Amino acid sequence: MTDDGAIRFSVLQVLRPAAGGMLRHVADVCDGMRARGIACTVAGPTVHLPTWADRISVAVDAPIRGSFHPAGDLIAIARVARAARSHGVIHAHGLRAAWIGGWAACLSRTPMVMTAHNVPGRLTASRRWALKRSVLAARAVVAVSGAVADRLVHLGVPAQKVTVVPNGVRVPASRPAQQRGDLGLSPDRFVVMGAGRLAPEKGFDVLIEAFGRLRHTSIAADLVLCGAGPERDRLLAQAAATGLTDHVRLVGHVPELAAWLAVADAVAVPSRMEGQGLVALESMALGVAVVASGVGGLPEVIEDGLTGLLVPPEDPVALADALIRLAQDPVLRTRLGEAGRERVHAHFSLDAMLDRLESLYETTRKSLQGNVPPAG
Known part of the structure; x- marks a missing residue:
């Protein structure tokens, strides 16, 4: 007022x-x-x-x-x-x-x-x-x-x-003190989060394929997708066909998305097309490391290797490699998360x-x- x-x-x-x-x-x-x-x-x-x-x-x-x-x-x-x-x-x-x-x-x-x-x-x-x-x-x-x-x-x-x-986006003073257990997530696993409309342009099929490659390593990991859309059944079938049912959760629309993003070890934005990438901004504002496709406006948000990681679109191998890199290097995750938060505060408030x-x-x-x- x-x-x-x-x-x-x-x-x-x-x-x-x-x-x-x-x-x-x-x-x-x-x-x-x-x-x-x-x-x-x-x-x-x-x-x-x-x-x-x-x-x-x-x-x-x-x-x-x-x-x-x-x-x-x-x-x-x-x-x-x-x-x-x-x-x-x-x-x-x-x-x-x-x-x-x-x-x-x-x-x-x-x-x-x-x-x-x-x-x-x-x-x-x-x-x-x-x-x-x-x-x-x-x-x-x-x-x-x-x-x-x-x-x-x-x-x-x-x-x-x-x-x-x-x-x-809003940049909170600190990362929300959400507990993974409150959301049914294990505290000792590497959690990859994706969020958005479950539609082809968002590339979640690529993310599930990349996650399957990550699971073939010794990394104990779970994938959580927040959002609703026409691709839900197909994505569930893809996870089942690749033996990932127990490790891929589609939780639907969540009223408080920030509470879910905040408990992730990494957020993936595997879009085939993206105007800017609001989920990337919201995740960076929370200090969470982001891996995203280098399409549309995402390279304007993420400086590759400095405030996040960029990979080619529709490349599950490159996406898996980036996620494995983050899973194996908690120092890198922290550095990218902190730098991403500072970038959002300075340029995307x-x-x-x-x-x-x-x-x-x-x-x-x-x-x-x-x-x-x-x-x-």
Whole structure:
């Protein structure tokens, strides 16, 4: 809040069906902006609410789907436009939300900011067209990393419209005093943790294969995957087929992810594509050593050999070698964890992100330029 507790203006946060990092990011933005006198309202599909972050309350039921749906999109546009009239800014997260938010911005004459949390390597012609029209409606396009910004420009987004605002996370004063026993984990085993949506792009199949190679050594280890998604059954079958059932746990969605990350000896981020890598940031902030694929924005977060380890994507041998190296060298784990924590504190703090978003909201709200419709 401001010193007198007043709300200066409000922002309508528009979300597609999502899970994991994007939702934790939006929850952090809503909490942080409230303390700065900016109220946030969330619009999105309430049908997905049970799998969403517990800290997000959807106030506007907008049936935004993961893919284009004419009837549902029209309803979502109408509801978002109606809500937007009482807000100073629309902030749309992801292309689907920006498609809905762009039309709503035009109808309500409320300026919109959109954030690209990731950009797929390939876009269909229809999604390229949707991106182009959404960008026309946006006053600014936020990229969570330089890699995402470069991809947007390559796809035709005007460079002057793109601004990089890296995701930021809280850096606790100390590592949470969570006990492994409270989570059903053995205190004397090397615990590898992975977290995120169980989807092909996250590369957890590569991690399970790498973990199998680690298990072929004398290292006593367990692998824990936090998150839900369409690949769950396939990953369980993969673990069973390779004799890893007793050592691979899929615990589903966990409300307090930090409590799980904090008890890990190492966190693996084996993504095939990644806008920035919020799980990597959250783990580093806790002082946990991270091994990640060198894709997307992850090399901007992790300095290989200094604040974590980077390996080629889709390379289970390299990933296994990195995990074995960490398992056999606790001094290295500690050094990487401490250096990673310092890097997050210096370059990826939550306050730094909130400062930049607040400034962007202010500039967008005060803009006198007329809304540009997302079609033409």
